[in-house]
Amino acid sequence: MGQWLHWIDLLGVAVFAVSGTLMAYRKHMDGFGVVVLASVTAIGGGTLRDMILDLPVFWVQEPDFLYAIMAAAALTIFWLRFTHKFPYQSLLVADAFGLAFFNVMGLQKALNYGATPFIAIVMGTMTGVFGGLIRDVICREIPLVLKGELYATTCIFGGVLYVLAQTMGLSISWAMLIGMLATLSLRLAAIRWHWQLPVFQGSH
Amino acid sequence: MGQWLHWIDLLGVAVFAVSGTLMAYRKHMDGFGVVVLASVTAIGGGTLRDMILDLPVFWVQEPDFLYAIMAAAALTIFWLRFTHKFPYQSLLVADAFGLAFFNVMGLQKALNYGATPFIAIVMGTMTGVFGGLIRDVICREIPLVLKGELYATTCIFGGVLYVLAQTMGLSISWAMLIGMLATLSLRLAAIRWHWQLPVFQGSH
Amino acid sequence: MGQWLHWIDLLGVAVFAVSGTLMAYRKHMDGFGVVVLASVTAIGGGTLRDMILDLPVFWVQEPDFLYAIMAAAALTIFWLRFTHKFPYQSLLVADAFGLAFFNVMGLQKALNYGATPFIAIVMGTMTGVFGGLIRDVICREIPLVLKGELYATTCIFGGVLYVLAQTMGLSISWAMLIGMLATLSLRLAAIRWHWQLPVFQGSH
Structure with a gap:
C-alpha cells in the first residue's frame, strides 16, 4: 500500500502545483515566480506541519516531490501557451482530491507522532490549506x-470522521479511506452547490 | 505559581484571539477565516519562537491554548452579533496585558534554553508582536x-529591565514582575498619550 | 579561512539589512519597522533554511549578525537624513555580492548536513532570495x-557550478569560489544588460 500512497501523494502535490502556476500566470510572474508559487502552494502546508511537529521536512528526504512540482508547472505552462484557456472546473475537482489526500496524510503523520486527535485534526487541515493561503498572501x-x-471545513469534517473511525476500532486503512472520502465528497458538494460558511457582515 | 502563570498565559492568548477575530470581522471573513486569524494572532509569535529555538511548539503539547482561542473567538462573534459595536478601548488595555505577559514568557523561555540576554530580548519581543504582524500581512x-x-519598543524596554533585574541578583519571580510591569505601563502610557517612534518621511 | 568567511558573511548580512532599511524608508515605517524589515531581509532566508534542515538557527548562536544588522540600519538612516538620496547602483552591486555569498553558504551548509546536490541548490537559492521575498510580502x-x-536564477546557476566542481573532485574552497563567482558575474551581467526571464502574458 505504501507505494500506492506515495503515487497519490505525488499526484496531490502536482495538482496543487498546477494551482500555484495558474496564479503566477494571472499575476504575470516570470519562470522563477512560477516555480516558487507552485512549490509554496504544493508543499507549504506540509513543511509547516513538519516544522511544528519537529519532524524531518518531507521533501528534503524525497526530492520526488520537487520533481513532481516542476513537471506539473512545466506542463501547465505549455498547456497555457497553446490553448490560452484552462479547464478550471476539472482543476477544482482535481484540487478536491489533492485536498482530501493531504488532509489524511497530515492526520496520519500527526497521530503517528503521538499528537492528540484534536491536534491531529488541526495538522491535517493545516497540511491541506496552508499552502494555498501562503500563495494568496504572496500574491x-x-x-x-x-x-x-467550504474548503477548510471539509478537512475538519474528514478529520473528525477519521478520528471517530479509529476510536471505533477500525484499521488505519479504513480510517484513511473514510476520512478521505468524507473530505472529498463534502468538498465536491460545496463546489457543485456553492455551499459557504456565513460571512461576517462587518461595518468599517 | 506555575498554575497561576498558566491561567494568565491563557488569558493573554484569549485577548490576542479577540483582536484577530475583530480583524476578520472587518475583512468580512467566514468562520474558518475567524479561526485562522484568531489563532495566528494568538500563537504565531510563540510558534515562531519555539521553532527558532528548536523547542517543542507549546500548543502542540497543551491544546488548552487552542480551546481558549476558540472560546474567545466564539464569544467575540456572539458579542458582535448582538451589539454591532466593540469596546476598542478596553480591548487595547487587555491587549497591553497580553503583550506584557507574552514578552515575559518569551524572555524566560529563551533564558531557560540558554540564550544570551540579547537574544532573549529579541525572543520576548518576537513572542509579543509577531502574531499581530502575520495577522496584518494575511489581511x-x-x-x-x-x-x-509604541508597541514593540515596550517589549524591548521590559526585556532590558528583566535582564537587568536578573543580573542584579533578583529572583526570577521578581524579574518577571518587573519586566511585565515595565512593558505594561509603558504600553498603557503610549496608548494614553499617543507616544510614537519617529516615522520616516521618505519621498515616493 | 573561517575567520575571513565570517567577515564576508557579516558583510552580506549588512548589505541585505540596508536594502530592508531602504524599503522601510519608502513605506514610512518607524524605528522598529526598520529593525524588523532589515532583519527579515538579512536573516529570513537563512532562518528558514536552518528550520527546514532542523539545524540550530545561525543567528541565535552568534548575535554578531544582529549587531551587524543594527549597525547597517543605523548608518543607512543617518545617510538618508543627511543626503535624502541613495546610491542605488552601488547598492545593487553590493547586493549581488551578498547574494552570491549567501547562496554559497546555503549550498555548503546543506551539503554538510548530507542533503543531495539538488536539495542543496534549492537551499542555496532559498538562503539568497527568501529574505527579500518576505520583505516584499510584509510591505x-x-x-x-x-x-x-535574473536574480534567483543566478543562484541556481552558481549552485549547479558549485556541485559540478565538487563532483569533478575540486576542493571545497575551489567549489565555493567558483559558485560565488558564477552567481556574482551572472547577476552583475543581468543588472548591466537588464536580462530577464520571460514573463507570462496572462489574460485575466
Whole structure:
C-alpha cells in the first residue's frame, strides 16, 4: 500500500502545483515566480506541519516531490501557451482530491507522532490549506480559504470522521479511506452547490 | 505559581484571539477565516519562537491554548452579533496585558534554553508582536506594529529591565514582575498619550 | 579561512539589512519597522533554511549578525537624513555580492548536513532570495524576485557550478569560489544588460 500512497501523494502535490502556476500566470510572474508559487502552494502546508511537529521536512528526504512540482508547472505552462484557456472546473475537482489526500496524510503523520486527535485534526487541515493561503498572501490576495466556499471545513469534517473511525476500532486503512472520502465528497458538494460558511457582515 | 502563570498565559492568548477575530470581522471573513486569524494572532509569535529555538511548539503539547482561542473567538462573534459595536478601548488595555505577559514568557523561555540576554530580548519581543504582524500581512494591511504607537519598543524596554533585574541578583519571580510591569505601563502610557517612534518621511 | 568567511558573511548580512532599511524608508515605517524589515531581509532566508534542515538557527548562536544588522540600519538612516538620496547602483552591486555569498553558504551548509546536490541548490537559492521575498510580502509589494531581472536564477546557476566542481573532485574552497563567482558575474551581467526571464502574458 505504501507505494500506492506515495503515487497519490505525488499526484496531490502536482495538482496543487498546477494551482500555484495558474496564479503566477494571472499575476504575470516570470519562470522563477512560477516555480516558487507552485512549490509554496504544493508543499507549504506540509513543511509547516513538519516544522511544528519537529519532524524531518518531507521533501528534503524525497526530492520526488520537487520533481513532481516542476513537471506539473512545466506542463501547465505549455498547456497555457497553446490553448490560452484552462479547464478550471476539472482543476477544482482535481484540487478536491489533492485536498482530501493531504488532509489524511497530515492526520496520519500527526497521530503517528503521538499528537492528540484534536491536534491531529488541526495538522491535517493545516497540511491541506496552508499552502494555498501562503500563495494568496504572496500574491496580495485575501486568502480564498478564509472567505470562499467550504474548503477548510471539509478537512475538519474528514478529520473528525477519521478520528471517530479509529476510536471505533477500525484499521488505519479504513480510517484513511473514510476520512478521505468524507473530505472529498463534502468538498465536491460545496463546489457543485456553492455551499459557504456565513460571512461576517462587518461595518468599517 | 506555575498554575497561576498558566491561567494568565491563557488569558493573554484569549485577548490576542479577540483582536484577530475583530480583524476578520472587518475583512468580512467566514468562520474558518475567524479561526485562522484568531489563532495566528494568538500563537504565531510563540510558534515562531519555539521553532527558532528548536523547542517543542507549546500548543502542540497543551491544546488548552487552542480551546481558549476558540472560546474567545466564539464569544467575540456572539458579542458582535448582538451589539454591532466593540469596546476598542478596553480591548487595547487587555491587549497591553497580553503583550506584557507574552514578552515575559518569551524572555524566560529563551533564558531557560540558554540564550544570551540579547537574544532573549529579541525572543520576548518576537513572542509579543509577531502574531499581530502575520495577522496584518494575511489581511493585506501594512503591519500596525511597524508604524503605530509604541508597541514593540515596550517589549524591548521590559526585556532590558528583566535582564537587568536578573543580573542584579533578583529572583526570577521578581524579574518577571518587573519586566511585565515595565512593558505594561509603558504600553498603557503610549496608548494614553499617543507616544510614537519617529516615522520616516521618505519621498515616493 | 573561517575567520575571513565570517567577515564576508557579516558583510552580506549588512548589505541585505540596508536594502530592508531602504524599503522601510519608502513605506514610512518607524524605528522598529526598520529593525524588523532589515532583519527579515538579512536573516529570513537563512532562518528558514536552518528550520527546514532542523539545524540550530545561525543567528541565535552568534548575535554578531544582529549587531551587524543594527549597525547597517543605523548608518543607512543617518545617510538618508543627511543626503535624502541613495546610491542605488552601488547598492545593487553590493547586493549581488551578498547574494552570491549567501547562496554559497546555503549550498555548503546543506551539503554538510548530507542533503543531495539538488536539495542543496534549492537551499542555496532559498538562503539568497527568501529574505527579500518576505520583505516584499510584509510591505505589500509583489515580490521583486518573482518578476524582475535574473536574480534567483543566478543562484541556481552558481549552485549547479558549485556541485559540478565538487563532483569533478575540486576542493571545497575551489567549489565555493567558483559558485560565488558564477552567481556574482551572472547577476552583475543581468543588472548591466537588464536580462530577464520571460514573463507570462496572462489574460485575466
